[in-house]
Structures are given as structure tokens and as C-alpha cells.
Amino acid sequence: MLKKLGAAFGAALIISAATLAHGATISGAGSTFAAPLYSKWAEAYKTQDLNYQSIGSGGGIRQITANTVDFGASDKPLKPDDLATNNFVQFPTAIGGVVPVVNLPGIKSGDVKLTGANLADIYRGAIKKWNDPLLAVNNPGVNLPNLPITVVHRSDGSGTTFIFTTYLAAKAKHWATDVGANDAVQWPVGIGGKGNEGVAAFVKQTPGSIGYVEYAYAATNSLTYTLVQNKAGKFTTPTAAAFAAAAAGAKWSSAPGYYLLLIDQPAPDAWPISGATFVILHKNQANGRQVIAFFDWAFKNGDAAASSLAYVPLPAAVKDLIRKTAFAQVK
Amino acid sequence: MDLLEGVSVSAGSLKMSDVIAQPVLRRRASARGAILSTLFEWLCFGAASALLAALAGLLVSLLIGGWPALHKFGFSFLTVSTWNPVTDVYGAAGPIVGTLVTAGLALALALPIAGGVAFFLTELCPGPLRRPIGTAVELLAGIPSIVYGMWGLFVFAPLFAKYVQLPLMTAAKPGSLLDTLTTGIPNGSGILPASIILAIMILPFMAATLRDLLLTVPASVRESAYGLGATTMEVVLSVSLPYIRRGAIGAVMLGLGRALGETMAVTFIIGNSHGFPTSLFDSGSTIASTIANEFTEATSDMHLSALIALGLVLFVITFVVLGLARLLIGQQERRT
Numbered sequence: 001m002l003k004k005l006g007a008a009f010g011a012a013l014i015i016s017a018a019t020l021a022h023g024a025t026i027s028g029a030g031s032t033f034a035a036p037l038y039s040k041w042a043e044a045y046k047t048q049d050l051n052y053q054s055i056g057s058g059g060g061i062r063q064i065t066a067n068t069v070d071f072g073a074s075d076k077p078l079k080p081d082d083l084a085t086n087n088f089v090q091f092p093t094a095i096g097g098v099v100p101v102v103n104l105p106g107i108k109s110g111d112v113k114l115t116g117a118n119l120a121d122i123y124r125g126a127i128k129k130w131n132d133p134l135l136a137v138n139n140p141g142v143n144l145p146n147l148p149i150t151v152v153h154r155s156d157g158s159g160t161t162f163i164f165t166t167y168l169a170a171k172a173k174h175w176a177t178d179v180g181a182n183d184a185v186q187w188p189v190g191i192g193g194k195g196n197e198g199v200a201a202f203v204k205q206t207p208g209s210i211g212y213v214e215y216a217y218a219a220t221n222s223l224t225y226t227l228v229q230n231k232a233g234k235f236t237t238p239t240a241a242a243f244a245a246a247a248a249g250a251k252w253s254s255a256p257g258y259y260l261l262l263i264d265q266p267a268p269d270a271w272p273i274s275g276a277t278f279v280i281l282h283k284n285q286a287n288g289r290q291v292i293a294f295f296d297w298a299f300k301n302g303d304a305a306a307s308s309l310a311y312v313p314l315p316a317a318v319k320d321l322i323r324k325t326a327f328a329q330v331k
Numbered sequence: 332m333d334l335l336e337g338v339s340v341s342a343g344s345l346k347m348s349d350v351i352a353q354p355v356l357r358r359r360a361s362a363r364g365a366i367l368s369t370l371f372e373w374l375c376f377g378a379a380s381a382l383l384a385a386l387a388g389l390l391v392s393l394l395i396g397g398w399p400a401l402h403k404f405g406f407s408f409l410t411v412s413t414w415n416p417v418t419d420v421y422g423a424a425g426p427i428v429g430t431l432v433t434a435g436l437a438l439a440l441a442l443p444i445a446g447g448v449a450f451f452l453t454e455l456c457p458g459p460l461r462r463p464i465g466t467a468v469e470l471l472a473g474i475p476s477i478v479y480g481m482w483g484l485f486v487f488a489p490l491f492a493k494y495v496q497l498p499l500m501t502a503a504k505p506g507s508l509l510d511t512l513t514t515g516i517p518n519g520s521g522i523l524p525a526s527i528i529l530a531i532m533i534l535p536f537m538a539a540t541l542r543d544l545l546l547t548v549p550a551s552v553r554e555s556a557y558g559l560g561a562t563t564m565e566v567v568l569s570v571s572l573p574y575i576r577r578g579a580i581g582a583v584m585l586g587l588g589r590a591l592g593e594t595m596a597v598t599f600i601i602g603n604s605h606g607f608p609t610s611l612f613d614s615g616s617t618i619a620s621t622i623a624n625e626f627t628e629a630t631s632d633m634h635l636s637a638l639i640a641l642g643l644v645l646f647v648i649t650f651v652v653l654g655l656a657r658l659l660i661g662q663q664e665r666r667t
Binding site for chain 2: 032055056057058059061076082132150155156157158159179180181182184185186188191192193194200201202205206209
């Protein structure tokens with residue numbers, strides 16, 4: 001016990017010494033989803049060090065409100081009112097999305113087509129078996145088995161859950177009134193796995209199960225995903241291009257504080273369950289310009305790094321808009 | 332956990348004081364010794380008060396943090412099993428029941444095995460094997476809980492589903508008690524798998540403490556019993572066990588305390604639903620797993636407050652369990 005304490009104390013000393021050595025460090029905290037991306041960007045950014053604590057979006061917002069960090073990162077954008085009261089600037093940095101994954105015998109990625117209403121019915125327990133006629137309608141020729149559906153959701157509060165439940169609430173009235181959208185909700189049915197890896201593990205171990213994970217996680221772990229119908233009526237495949245289409249088609253310019261959820265975008269190739277991850281900082285604060293300089297650099301040079309981690313970079317037009325509107329506000 | 336460590340230390344220090352009392356008295360003769368002794372006593376007093384202050388500080392901050400939720404929901408916080416972050420309505424009944432059930436099951440599973448390990452190591456084990464097995468037990472105690480969680484999810488759960496859960500579920504007659512107990516999703520998650528993982532985690536603590544306690548039984552006492560013709564079983568059950576009874580209850584409480592507060596390993600495998608678990612394979616949640624799951628992303632003030640109030644409830648549960656254990660020990664002491 002003592003040894004452990006000693007080791008922890010020693011490590012803390014080393015870390016604080018390292019921080020002191022580079023006086024000019026930008027500090028950020030928040031979104032765990034964005035953490036790998038920001039660390040990769042920070043690694044390549046030579047001007048300054050970035051100290052990013054991936055403590056979760058809620059913690060990130062609390063820390064920037066309390067001024068203990070230079071920027072907060074959140075997967076759930078703050079509403080324009082909240083931005084105004086705190087004198088915050090908010091802008092998106094990258095696009096991600098949520099992908100339904102299934103475990104069905106003999107079914108490969110892209111075989112099963114689902115609508116938003118289907119997903120909402122499955123997640124509230126109204127559709128209980130895979131051979132339900134409601135699912136069969138859109139899946140002619142697909143051998144959907146007579147298996148009970150095991151619903152798997154995230155157990156931890158998460159931006160992924162926020163995007164997914166926002167989508168379900170947008171597509172089904174009963175979901176909006178009975179469950180709602182949040183980073184943690186009271187799930188009507190199903191079991192909860194901790195993190196993307198927890199959900200993926202339960203789905204892998206349970207024949208007949210369906211779960212939802214971040215696109216980056218599904219892509220790097222080659223999970224069996226389904227197609228989802230978008231607003232234009234097309235059953236879309238979750239690809240980087242489909243997320244970019246959702247981001248490009250969105251009306252960012254008419255969204256104050258970039259408060260925009262990329263749910264169910266009208267673009268013909270858009271993936272319907274998309275979302276952005278956001279950075280929040282004060283308009284007037286120490287290190288504000290340095291934070292902007294970092295993200296400006298990342299917008300210019302960071303796309304390849306983002307793609308290599310299966311994040312989707314913002315379209316160039318959106319970046320320009322952010323430079324003109326959000327970046328300019330920070331003093 | 333920290334509470335329990337404190338208790339085990341104080342139980343140990345009773346014996347320590349018997350040992351050091353003699354030399355200290357002798358040194359009192361010199362003036363320098365007297366000053367040193369006073370200093371020593373004050374230092375000890377300071378250490379004890381620091382512990383109390385930390386405990387009080389913790390309790391007060393939990394009370395302040397949890398007050399908005401406790402004030403809003405009142406007693407129903409303990410009796411309602413709704414946990415809805417969207418409407419900001421919170422009731423902790425599900426996690427409370429989950430915590431007590433998993434900890435109780437884990438204790439029931441681990442105690443006989445821990446006792447067996449300790450008896451084997453002290454009474455039956457051939458000399459050369461004693462050290463390797465003892466070290467293995469201590470090594471098990473040093474494994475971080477996240478490792479148990481990962482192992483539980485990726486290795487234990489699939490095996491458990493295939494070789495325990497599915498056979499039990501198929502063997503159960505519809506409507507029978509077994510059927511009620513084994514209803515669930517056959518993927519190796521739920522209350523019972525979580526309890527088994529917990530049992531594996533608390534086993535080394537209890538086994539190591541019990542072994543150390545058994546080693547304190549004076550050889551003369553045990554050998555007299557053997558001399559009178561007692562078998563190994565009789566020596567263990569009627570001589571050694573009564574001798575260490577007091578400490579043994581402490582060891583059990585240490586295990587129970589760890590089981591009550593264990594977070595990561597449980598979070599991975601319990602299934603994390605906030606209602607009441609209705610069967611052994613049903614998914615549930617514990618207080619610690621709920622806090623671990625939701626604390627990072629709790630954006631609304633009431634959500635955060637409800638989670639802190641949950642922490643307070645766990646604090647009280649642990650406190651009550653310890654109090655009961657003390658009461659039990661006290662009663663037994665008086666009877667003998």
C-alpha cells in the first residue's frame with residue numbers, strides 16, 4: 001500500500017515537473033470521444049504542448065465554466081442561451097457518428113436495412129423478434145431468423161448515447177415522450193455495456209443482439225453494421241463520405257453558437273445518425289488565442305491524422321465559417 | 332474500503348500494544364524517554380484525529396453535495412427504482428438492492444473457499460508448497476480490479492454462458508423455481524456472474540487474513556488438542572476457529588466491505604440496468620457501478636447531486652454493516 005502511494009506520488013511529481021518545464025501549455029478537458037484525436041493533433045503540433053484530460057463532456061463543461069482549463073470539449077453542444085450567459089464561444093472540431101451493430105447468424109455487414117422507426121421500436125421493446133413483419137418489409141431476401149432481439153446500450157453516460165437517443169426521439173414520437181434524449185436515459189429494455197468495448201463485447205457474445213457504437217470503433221474493429229434509412233429515403237452505409245455529406249449539407253451558418261445536431265440531415269448520401277464534437281471556451285480568457293491557434297493549425301494540417309483514427313474532418317466550407325465567426329470572437 | 336482498513340488496523344493494534352507496552356514502561360525511567368513518549372503519544376493522537384477529520388470531512392461533503400437530491404426526493408430516494416436522467420427523477424432502490432445482493436452472494440461464495448485455503452495452508456499443506464501457495468494468494472490480492480473486469484467480460488462471461496447459464500436455462504422446467512432464478516439473457520452478464528467475479532476478488536483478502544489469524548493460534552494449544560486424540564477437522568473447527576473467531580469476523584467484514592464498494596469489475600459484467608433484479612441472470616446495477624457509469628457525463632446539477640447522494644447511501648450501508656459486525660463481536664465477547 002505504502003509502496004503504491006509512493007509510486008503514485010512520485011509519478012505525480014514527475015508529471016508536475018514536466019508541466020512546469022514547458023510553461024506555455026494549453027490545457028483542455030472533456031469529451032472522451034475526442035481525446036484520441038486531440039492527443040494525435042497535439043503530438044504533431046510543435047508550437048505548444050497540450051494537456052488534455054478526457055474526463056467526459058460533463059466534466060469538460062464544468063471545468064471551463066470554473067475557468068480551471070483553457071478549453072472544454074463536449075459531444076453535446078451547449079444551447080445558445082447557455083453560451084450567452086457564460087460569454088462562451090463554441091465550435092465543432094470533427095464529425096463522428098453512431099452505427100448500429102448486430103450479431104445475427106449468417107448476416108454480414110450491410111445486409112440488414114433498418115429505419116429510424118424500426119430502431120426506436122427495437123429499443124423500446126415493441127419489436128421483440130428478428131423475423132417481425134415490421135423488419136421484414138425493408139429486408140426482402142434477407143433471412144432474418146426467429147431469434148429474440150437482445151438490446152444492448154451504453155451503461156455509462158456518453159455523447160454516443162446522446163446522439164443515438166436524439167435520433168430515436170426525432171424519428172419516433174413515443175421515444176421523445178416516453179424516454180427522451182440525453183447522454184444517459186432510462187432504457188425501457190436491454191442490458192448496458194461500459195464503453196464502446198463493453199457494448200461490442202455483449203453484442204459479440206449474444207446471438208440476436210443489437211447495439212450501437214461510435215463509427216470509429218465499429219470501423220477499426222470491423223463489427224457487423226446495418227444500413228439505416230436517411231431522410232432522403234436511402235438506406236445508407238456508414239462511411240466517412242456519408243458523415244461528411246451530413247456535415248456538408250447542414251445549415252451551420254444559421255445555427256447560433258454552432259448549436260446543430262447532425263441528426264437526419266436531408267442530403268441524399270448523409271448518414272442519419274451523425275454528430276459533431278465541440279470545443280467551448282470563454283470569449284475573454286488567458287490563453288484563448290493560443291487555443292484558437294492550435295485548432296486553426298489542426299484545421300489546416302490535421303485532416304489526415306483525423307482520418308487515420310476514423311474521425312471525419314469538417315468540410316472546408318464549415319472550417320472557413322468557423323474561422324470567420326467563432327475564432328474571431330476570442331480575444 | 333478505507334473504513335474497513337481502519338478497523339482491521341485498530342484490531343491489529345490491540346495486539347501490538349500488548350507487545351510494545353513493556354519496553355515503553357521501562358524507558359519511562361529517564362526524562363528524555365518521558366518527553367519522547369509524550370511526543371509519541373501526541374503523534375499517535377494526531378494520526379487518529381486526522382483519520383476522524385478526513386472521515387467527517389467526507390461525510391459532510393457528501394451531505395452537502397447530495398442535499399439537493401435528498402431534499403427533493405426525500406425518503407422516496409431510497410424506495411423508488413426510477414432512475415431517469417432525462418426527467419431528472421432519481422430513486423436508488425435498484426442500485427441499493429443490487430449492491431446488497433451481489434455483496435451477499437459474493438461473500439457466501441467466497442467464505443467457504445477462503446476458509447478452506449487458510450485451513451489447508453496452516454494445517455495440511457506440505458512445507459515446500461506453503462510459500463508458493465501463500466504467495467499466489469497474495470498476488471491475486473494485488474491484481475487491479477479493472478483487470479478482473481476485463482477478464483470477466485471477455486473470458487469469464489462467454490465460458491459462463493456456455494457451460495453454466497445455457498445448461499441451467501435449458502434444464503429448468505417452465506414455471507419452476509429454477510426457471511424463475513435463471514431467466515435472463517444467456518450472454519454471461521448479470522447478478523450471479525458479477526457476484527462470482529466479486530467472490531474471486533475478495534477471496535485472496537479473506538484467505539490471507541484468515542491464514543495469518545490461524546498462524547496466531549499457539550502451537551501448544553493445537554498440539555494439546557492433537558495429543559488428546561482430536562482429528563485435523565476437530566482441531567480446526569473446535570480449537571483454531573473459536574480461538575480466532577473475533578479476528579475472523581473482521582476478515583469477513585473486510586471482504587464484505589470490498590464487495591460492497593467494488594466498482595470497475597462489477598460495472599463491466601453486471602448488465603447495468605437500474606430496475607430491481609428479478610433473477611440470478613437478470614441485469615442489475617450497484618451503487619458504485621452507477622456512480623462510475625454516470626459521474627463523468629452528468630451535466631445536470633440534480634443528476635450530479637443524485638450520484639453524490641448515492642455515494643452517501645453507500646457510505647451509510649458500509650457504516651451500518653461495520654456497526655453490526657462490531658455489535659456481533661461485542662456480544663460474543665460478553666458471552667464468553
